[in-house]
Amino acid sequence: MPDDAVKLPHPDQDSHWMARALDLARRGVGLCSPNPIVGCVITDACGKLVGEGWHEYALRDHAEVVALAQAGDRARGGTAYVTLEPCNHTGRTGPCSEALAKAGIVRVVAATSDPNPLVAGGGFATLRRAGVQVEVGAGATESHRLNEAFARWIQHQRPFVTLKVAMTLDGRIAPASHATQSPQPRQPYWITSPASRELVHRMRHEADALLTGIGTVLADDPLLTDRSGATRRRPLQRVVLDSALRIPLDSKLVASANNDLVVCTLSRDEARIRDLLTRGVRIEQFHPSDAQLPLDLVLSRLAKENILSVLTEAGTAMNTALLTHNLVDRLEIFCAPLWLGAQALPAFGNLPQPFRMPNTEVHRIGHDNEDIHLRSLLRDPWL
Known part of the structure; x- marks a missing residue:
């Protein structure tokens, strides 16, 4: 001192x-x-x-x-x-x-x-x-x-949601072939540089939970862990939205579950639920009026579990739904100098109105400044 x-x-x-x-x-x-x-x-x-x-x-x-x-x-x-x-x-x-x-x-x-x-x-x-x-x-x-996350949680009983997207200059997140179903093991399709991915792991370290959809799980078979190397006091909660309970029992997520994997579902398949519970997976069931998981209720339930901050790493459908329902507090977009073309998977689908990123910070990332990092706080969590 x-x-x-x-x-x-x-x-x-x-x-x-x-x-x-x-x-x-x-x-x-x-x-x-x-x-x-x-x-x-x-x-x-x-x-x-x-x-x-x-x-x-x-x-x-x-x-x-x-x-x-x-x-x-x-x-x-x-x-x-x-x-x-x-x-x-x-x-x-x-x-x-x-x-x-x-x-x-x-x-x-x-x-x-x-x-x-x-x-x-x-x-x-x-x-x-x-x-x-x-x-x-x-x-x-x-x-x-x-204290953005603490303010959002304590004042609104919702976690602070950061939507992270890695995309090309033409707004694509993966080739069209990456979305096709295949019996072969899947690997993530890396768009951005190692430096950008390292920054994302630091973002994971700062989050209480990592949220994704079943489409990403089936396409990439991700592990969704914090590999920043920094010490954690609480395990990172990995949360999957899976309305029909399609998550494979041999997926990396299920294989590594230790009461830190939460699957949110509409399914009432008791046998399937038992299989997952015995593997250390937590199941959160919802009762919506339609066929989709209610994102606002999912976030509210996470807040009740003392989850203050959520980082989302998902695909087109979830990205679009989170923005459409005004559930995103901060956007983190990593853009690589790459084009995949119109047939590739878009980062976002149809939005109800044009979307503007206010107060955007712009940074260059990587040894050769190959990626562009856009950060935008969409609303003040202290208000």
Whole structure:
């Protein structure tokens, strides 16, 4: 932990230490769910760093508690920089807002308030009643980005849905031959570069669940695992939409199931269901009024299982349905310099109206910048 004081004007010092708190918070990405991602820095009365911490994962100490433990008595008269409003409820360690006040913190700089509408502002109110000066807003944009999934889940009881598509310049995801049924084992048809696929695995690491359709399973026989190499605290839940329960018992997904494979279905085939259950597959049955799985109810049920974020890697039908029903929060499109032609499988089918990607970020990926990565936040999960 650095031990030097930062000789900066007050606003610049706040920006400096909040940036450090955000860096600490990022260490919890992919680990904290279903809790928010939080970092904390504590400086003493002279502006010297005396404590820092981040929320490592659920059931571990909150960032403020970790930082206060490092700071000890040196926190008295100091400032706490926190990326999210300190909690005001009793958990494993008690309310963080009370802990900060009792430690003698005289000023709290927070990036943003808690998105939970039932408790938002409560931590700040506790601090102010104790005579602590509270300032909110520094680092808010980045804190909001880090906690998109938590905000969506806690406010709307839905997971934050990221739709990922790898496609060619002419909007195709695979040759037409890839969709034909064949008794031969299938392999994924790679369109984008290894660098793009590596980034996708990092996206998988940050997600609680990976969602696909039975068409993709039959065409590719994917494993759908997190191969980022980073540590996970919760297993990635692999979710397959399979209304008729066609998933092969010898598929890679079923063969590797360990209570981390969820098949959503309309089927009432009890024998088939028993076969899958004995192989470690979880079955979620739905009762829709038509012949298709209700995507909104699927997502709501996942949210009840503390699934905060869902990454979808699917085919034409599911991509189109998710956009049509306004269920996508963020689009991640990886575009390769390749044409497959009109006979190839499209990334999207017919949409009810033209679709615009707002606030699109554009990046080049790969050693030779061969792929284009488009990222678009379709709606603000904090609203």
